[in-house]
Amino acid sequence: MLQESNRIELKATLNDKLEKEIVAFLNNREGGILYIGIDDKGHPIINPDMDAMQLKIADRIKNNILPSTLGLFDVITESIDGIAVIKIVISSGLEKPYYIKSKGMSPSGCYMRLGTSTQPMTTELIDELYAKRIHTTLRNISSPRHDLTFAQLKIYYQERGLELNKQFANSLELFTPDGKYNYIAYLLADENGVSIKVAKYAGKNKVDLKENEEYG
Numbered sequence: 001m002l003q004e005s006n007r008i009e010l011k012a013t014l015n016d017k018l019e020k021e022i023v024a025f026l027n028n029r030e031g032g033i034l035y036i037g038i039d040d041k042g043h044p045i046i047n048p049d050m051d052a053m054q055l056k057i058a059d060r061i062k063n064n065i066l067p068s069t070l071g072l073f074d075v076i077t078e079s080i081d082g083i084a085v086i087k088i089v090i091s092s093g094l095e096k097p098y099y100i101k102s103k104g105m106s107p108s109g110c111y112m113r114l115g116t117s118t119q120p121m122t123t124e125l126i127d128e129l130y131a132k133r134i135h136t137t138l139r140n141i142s143s144p145r146h147d148l149t150f151a152q153l154k155i156y157y158q159e160r161g162l163e164l165n166k167q168f169a170n171s172l173e174l175f176t177p178d179g180k181y182n183y184i185a186y187l188l189a190d191e192n193g194v195s196i197k198v199a200k201y202a203g204k205n206k207v208d209l210k211e212n213e214e215y216g
Contacts, residue, residue: 001042002080004116007032012039014053019064019100024111024118025090026065026072026098027129032113035078037085044083054086061088064102067095097121097129105130135184142176143186144193152190 004010007030009021014036025032036057037047047053054075061069071091078087103109110121121129154164169175174185186192196215202208 002035002038003042004040006030006113006115009034009116009118010038010040010042011036012045013037013047014057018057018060020111021118022061022069022073022088022090023065023098023100023109024113026069026093027096027111027121028113029092031090031092034088034090035085036088037083038080044080044085046083047085050077050084050086057086057088064100065098066101067093067098069093069098095133097126097133138183138187139173140176141183143181143183143189145186145189146181148181148185148189149191150189153188 002008002010007025007028009025009032011017011021011034018034021034025034036053037045039045054077058073058075061073061075072093073091074089076087076089077084079085097105097110099105099109101109105126107120107123107126110126111118112121112125113119150164150168157164169181169185172184172188174182174188176182187194198211198213198215199209200211202210
């Protein structure tokens with residue numbers, strides 16, 4: 001008999017919590033399986049029009065969750081005690097955190113699996129996962145320039161009692177897979193064309209602008 005676990009969730013019927021459960025499994029290190037048509041005790045329930053339900057589930061997963069879930073899930077049927085139920089197999093996503101599109105990348109949109117329950121992520125964990133995702137993306141983007149120098153970076157390390165040896169670019173993952181400087185290297189270089197814009201408002205509604213500066 002099926003039982004709920006860190007990787008298995010049982011639902012008697014399709015409801016508005018589908019996206020929440022899928023997001024939690026996408027953010028889970030091992031993915032997971034969501035059954036629809038099985039009650040909490042593991043007993044299968046007859047659901048009419050399985051084909052239409054499968055299509056509806058696939059559309060909701062593809063359209064209501066970000067980043068893209070294509071290739072990360074499969075919606076199939078499985079026979080439990082002679083009754084057909086829907087089995088959604090979800091892989092662990094590579095672009096965590098995944099979130100419900102309408103809720104945004106926030107605790108109300110990002111979920112994770114804790115034991116047999118689905119819980120909202122903390123803001124700190126969301127930021128940590130997003131930083132890792134951006135780091136991975138920038139690592140694969142080639143630098144616009146390749147005549148980069150890193151004198152200021154070396155001074156930064158020296159002031160903290162550390163030395164950058166000749167292998168620092170490899171250690172800090174500053175190369176693309178084909179061996180060229182990546183965009184992280186560009187951002188850390190002595191010179192680049194990146195600037196930061198900073199705006200300061202009088203209130204919380206972003207209407208009364210007090211300062212607007214750009215730093216190169």
